[in-house]
Amino acid sequence: MLDMKLIRNDFEKAAELLKKRGVDKEEIARLKEIDERRRKLIQKSEKLKSKRNEVSKEIAEKKRNNESADDVIQSMQEVSKEIKQIDKELEKAEKETWDISTGLPNFPHESVPVGETEEDNEEVSRWGDALISRPGDEPKPHWDLGEDLGILDFARGAKVAQSRFLYYLGAGARLERALYNFMLDVQTKEHGYTEVITPYIVNDESMFATGQFPKFKEDVYELENENLTLIPTAEVPLTNFYRDEILNEADLPKYFTAMSPSFRSEAGSAGRDTRGLIRLHQFHKVELVKFAKPEESYDELEKMTRDAETILEKLELPYRRVVLSTGDMGFAAAKTYDIEVWMPAQNTYREISSCSNTEDFQARRGMIRFRREENNRIEYAHTLNGSGLAVGRAFAAILENYQQADGSIKIPDVLVPYMDGMEYITAEK
């Protein structure tokens, strides 16, 4: 949710910022207009209510003195009717402002490159020898490697559930578990995050606060007749942890991490990444969430992005960092870094983590606030989220980057202890 005051007081600036994100100026103008109408109605209604309260006191006074108050009561009946009428109009205006304002994306940070698509994203840095393909000239894609080794089973996933679901088997299941245990260990022991196990189903209020609702309902799995949704990311339950709460300034910053399954309907992505582990309806992710003071949130974003990158460096997987353009950023984000891991078989980098500062956008929606020590005033906190990392995509990257000429997979050194000393995954007999 945007700060309505900025739209009111500096319309041109607000409109310009939102234009970078593809929002029509007309729409902001309409919002401003309805908001003005809304506030006029509030004033009108409150004036009458103030009168009603005053006269109510008079009536009470008279009743206590056993005097008749019939005439006053009668006039108040009229006033009450009028209040009801105005409140009805007000409700309508409120719904209209709500409909527009809840659909507006966050203002982009000034450092974000302006653009319309992912083509306009800017590479920030690279790490590792991406272009040295390891086994030979023809690296195999991870889905072939996984099926040949008998550690991934897409066919049975589709049979038992649907396409874009799968089974991990034997050393594959073990590797998945090794990966997220490793990631959680690094984030908790080296980067100071508190490990959390969250609900995997959340209510509509939570989905609203983090920005998925009302605009992106088609991307998630909702339970029928329940007001409940399977989480599309642990960002939702983690960020909502402090919804409707006021924290102490001394409590900030706060770091949480959680491994969870994530459920996405992937509506509208038919035909894209249909093979392999890149785009699934259900996948594991180690999520990072921070609550920070406004003046520190961009430093925290840099640190969080490094926290994600560290995982890839320890796994010795080549990657690059890009900063998303205004056109490619998620709805709630003010600035986002994507970390893309090298996928040799596809000869390209693929997103494996996305780290965003939403500033106070989610905090406004979820009323996540803190009290300043110096003046006791209440402010919105800034919330950040990032993947640290997407486990399935890391799995895919390991298969492709660590494949050997004989089709086996070398286990990255840091994972060997998590695999009971196993150093290679070879075909199951």
Add this chain to the structure above:
RNA sequence: GGAGAAUUGUCCGAGUGGCUGAAGGAGCACGAUUGGAAAUCGUGUAAACGGUCAAAGCCGUUUCGAGGGUUCAAAUCCCUCAUUCUCCGCCA
């Protein structure tokens, strides 16, 4: 899933139609007292929205689990829902 009880401010807790944003207590903050502390005394101690304002502040409206209703007027009466507790059923 069935039956019953409950839900008031940071916490405990009073309050069945009007003078209750809400008694009383605890906690917390500040001040007095003290060599310092404890005890004691005094003062203060919610949030959202709207208006005004450079700001501090001030004014108004709303909020007693949530939403709706009755009424001139609702913490208080009615309806729906949620949550918690107890008992029964089921169950990892």
